[in-house]
Amino acid sequence: MSAPILTVEHLTMRFGGLTAVNDLSFLVYAREITALIGPNGAGKTTLFNCITGFYKPTVGRLTLAHPDGASFLLERIAEFRVAREARVARTFQNVRLFAGMTLLENLLVAQHNALMVASGYTLLGLFGSRAYARAQAGAIDKARYWLDRVGLIDRADDPAGALPYGAQRRLEIARAMCTDPVLLCLDEPAAGLNNRESAELNAFLRAIRDEHGISILLIEHDMGVVMEISDHIIVLDYGLKIADGSPREVRSDPKVIAAYLGVPDEEVAQVEAEVGL
Amino acid sequence: MANESEPAKPLDLPAAVKEAAIAALVALGLFMLLIGIRTDQGPTGALVFTTRFGALAAIVAAVFVATLIRATLLRGAGISVARLLPASVSTAASALTGYAAAAFLVFALIVPIVFYGNRYLLDLAILIATYTMLGFGLNIVVGLAGLLDLGYVAFYAVGAYSYALIAHYLGLSFWICLPLAGILAAFAGLLLGFPVLRLRGDYLAIVTLGFGEIIRLILLNWQNFTGGPNGVSAIPRPSFFGLPFNPSEHGFAATFGLAYSPTHRVVFLYYLILALALLTNWVTLRLRRLPIGRAWEALREDEVACRALGVNTTTTKLTAFAMGAMFGGFAGAFFATRQGFISPESFTFAESALVLAIVVLGGMGSQLGVAIAATVMLGGFELFREFDQYRMLVFGGAMVAIVIYRPRGLVATRTPSVSLRDHKDIPAAIVRDARTETAA
Numbered sequence: 001m002s003a004p005i006l007t008v009e010h011l012t013m014r015f016g017g018l019t020a021v022n023d024l025s026f027l028v029y030a031r032e033i034t035a036l037i038g039p040n041g042a043g044k045t046t047l048f049n050c051i052t053g054f055y056k057p058t059v060g061r062l063t064l065a066h067p068d069g070a071s072f073l074l075e076r077i078a079e080f081r082v083a084r085e086a087r088v089a090r091t092f093q094n095v096r097l098f099a100g101m102t103l104l105e106n107l108l109v110a111q112h113n114a115l116m117v118a119s120g121y122t123l124l125g126l127f128g129s130r131a132y133a134r135a136q137a138g139a140i141d142k143a144r145y146w147l148d149r150v151g152l153i154d155r156a157d158d159p160a161g162a163l164p165y166g167a168q169r170r171l172e173i174a175r176a177m178c179t180d181p182v183l184l185c186l187d188e189p190a191a192g193l194n195n196r197e198s199a200e201l202n203a204f205l206r207a208i209r210d211e212h213g214i215s216i217l218l219i220e221h222d223m224g225v226v227m228e229i230s231d232h233i234i235v236l237d238y239g240l241k242i243a244d245g246s247p248r249e250v251r252s253d254p255k256v257i258a259a260y261l262g263v264p265d266e267e268v269a270q271v272e273a274e275v276g277l
Numbered sequence: 278m279a280n281e282s283e284p285a286k287p288l289d290l291p292a293a294v295k296e297a298a299i300a301a302l303v304a305l306g307l308f309m310l311l312i313g314i315r316t317d318q319g320p321t322g323a324l325v326f327t328t329r330f331g332a333l334a335a336i337v338a339a340v341f342v343a344t345l346i347r348a349t350l351l352r353g354a355g356i357s358v359a360r361l362l363p364a365s366v367s368t369a370a371s372a373l374t375g376y377a378a379a380a381f382l383v384f385a386l387i388v389p390i391v392f393y394g395n396r397y398l399l400d401l402a403i404l405i406a407t408y409t410m411l412g413f414g415l416n417i418v419v420g421l422a423g424l425l426d427l428g429y430v431a432f433y434a435v436g437a438y439s440y441a442l443i444a445h446y447l448g449l450s451f452w453i454c455l456p457l458a459g460i461l462a463a464f465a466g467l468l469l470g471f472p473v474l475r476l477r478g479d480y481l482a483i484v485t486l487g488f489g490e491i492i493r494l495i496l497l498n499w500q501n502f503t504g505g506p507n508g509v510s511a512i513p514r515p516s517f518f519g520l521p522f523n524p525s526e527h528g529f530a531a532t533f534g535l536a537y538s539p540t541h542r543v544v545f546l547y548y549l550i551l552a553l554a555l556l557t558n559w560v561t562l563r564l565r566r567l568p569i570g571r572a573w574e575a576l577r578e579d580e581v582a583c584r585a586l587g588v589n590t591t592t593t594k595l596t597a598f599a600m601g602a603m604f605g606g607f608a609g610a611f612f613a614t615r616q617g618f619i620s621p622e623s624f625t626f627a628e629s630a631l632v633l634a635i636v637v638l639g640g641m642g643s644q645l646g647v648a649i650a651a652t653v654m655l656g657g658f659e660l661f662r663e664f665d666q667y668r669m670l671v672f673g674g675a676m677v678a679i680v681i682y683r684p685r686g687l688v689a690t691r692t693p694s695v696s697l698r699d700h701k702d703i704p705a706a707i708v709r710d711a712r713t714e715t716a717a
Contacts, residue, residue: 089585092582
């Protein structure tokens with residue numbers, strides 16, 4: 001087991017009287033695919049929003065350690081800095097693309113910060129600096145690479161909004177990869193995909209992990225995908241962590257089975273006591 | 278030419294008559310007071326009440342017949358005006374956009390030569406060019422960044438008053454004041470930008486509307502600095518790089534050995550505003566291809582996704598406001614030097630509405646569309662001047678027709694800022710605009 005890239009300690013997120021995530025602690029290891037599962041309303045997306053800076057947690061600490069040794073306390077920095085400096089990229093449960101812009105433009109917006117510097121914060125670019133032209137050519141090459149990887153290179157000049165659903169999901173992952181992340185957070189990447197598409201997705205996510213050395217944290221409901229590609233699974237229910245381990249361990253855990261399938265009436269009290277409700 | 282994809286519906290005459298009757302009834306209610314009754318001042322000064330039921334009957338009958346024709350003939354044959362017109366217009370438009378823009382530019386350049394003797398037309402051309410420039414400036418904020426700004430006139434006012442007051446109190450020349458006016462207007466843009474960072478759509482529109490009024494009220498009430506309702510007069514006229522346009526021996530005409538003519542200044546003003554408008558256009562087109570321009574458009578499409586990609590949406594929004602405001606400020610400084618006199622009356626909400634109408638009509642984000650819309654709207658206003666009060670009726674009717682048949686403006690496609698292989702325009706239906714914001 002490698003070093004942890006993300007350390008979550010005592011994370012709690014309350015919305016008024018509702019506790020969406022309750023005293024949660026876990027580790028995400030570098031170069032692994034970690035899956036976050038749990039029934040609807042278990043707090044998975046809330047947790048994602050905390051990690052990516054969209055929510056500021058009520059209590060708790062989120063430490064991200066880069067391979068080069070730099071470390072960031074994610075709960076303290078604004079969401080765009082989480083992406084820009086801590087290099088945590090994310091996708092959304094309901095795909096959020098720039099629908100009226102082409103695929104290529106979508107991937108160039110993802111490289112905004114690097115290009116902004118290259119364009120001398122617009123001033124050099126306005127007067128057609130050679131350095132900016134080179135930087136843009138490099139950005140287009142990178143976009144071309146990722147479009148090729150997700151099989152959308154032929155549609156590079158089409159608007160993103162015209163793509164079928166599965167392709168939009170792939171494009172969103174490609175766009176996240178263009179930000180050069182160290183941790184990639186995917187919110188239900190396989191939702192709405194058919195069998196062939198989700199098999200392709202599995203291969204693609206493995207390639208991201210193995211070829212690019214990127215850690216992946218994903219929320220997924222499709223157990224076929226989760227069990228096949230995950231190195232490590234964390235199970236949430238009612239904002240609490242109820243299991244944490246390898247796919248094999250999690251699959252046979254009685255608490256997980258209870259959370260997903262329910263238990264016979266006579267065991268309810270016992271299971272609730274174990275879970276801590 | 279019937280639309281083949283839509284099968285012709287059987288003719289339903291009773292329903293069509295009913296629809297026409299309802300339309301006629303609405304028309305009757307609307308025009309009863311507008312057209313049916315007229316009051317004139319009589320010889321003794323008392324109002325004379327006259328009825329014009331003949332004209333009222335004619336217009337109601339016209340509405341009835343028009344609705345009946347639309348409901349029977351056009352629909353019965355499967356012809357939908359709404360579908361027929363845009364399809365042919367937009368294919369023609371996208372094919373001709375390049376040529377149209379070039380032709381438009383050439384025409385704009387030779388206007389003073391062709392109409393040299395016609396002072397009225399030259400003044401109109403200056404007005405159109407000014408509003409085109411304002412349209413380009415507002416287009417950055419509304420068309421690219423998708424921030425609905427109803428108070429754009431505030432920046433126009435800041436620019437105009439900056440020049441007028443700097444020239445008045447410090448005696449600096451137009452060419453020094455022009456950039457200063459732009460910079461001060463850009464600061465006003467930042468000032469507006471900060472409080473509205475979290476607002477979108479309708480809410481943003483209301484706050485910007487208020488901002489426009491605040492600026493106007495400040496100008497109106499700060500009597501001892503701005504002159505209040507009396508405005509600022511005797512604003513210095515622009516010089517031809519130091520040569521004034523007057524009959525003196527150091528004037529423009531004498532230096533170039535020409536006979537003095539007041540038209541020289543008008544022509545110079547025209548080329549000045551044309552150059553400023555073209556500069557705005559060039560900068561906008563350039564910015565669209567830079568990361569900042571793409572970030573503006575991405576912001577319009579999805580702000581949350583922007584933040585997830587590490588785009589600082591605060592600075593992105595503020596630069597859009599500042600950049601749009603700066604060009605508004607340039608146009609304002611030009612306005613002040615052209616008029617020689619400004620007062621808060623020139624900067625009412627109606628101006629903001631007109632500029633926004635130009636941007637919406639032209640097609641948000643389209644430069645050529647804005648130029649055409651400014652020409653059509655201001656030119657149309659002048660063309661229908663003899664129709665007197667019916668001018669607004671025609672204008673209103675035209676706006677309604679455009680909203681129905683060309684809801685996305687005249688040039689309703691978005692041109693991608695960069696392409697890998699083949700360059701194709703994006704239909705407006707996919708592109709989000711400032712008005713769709715609240716629906717999300």
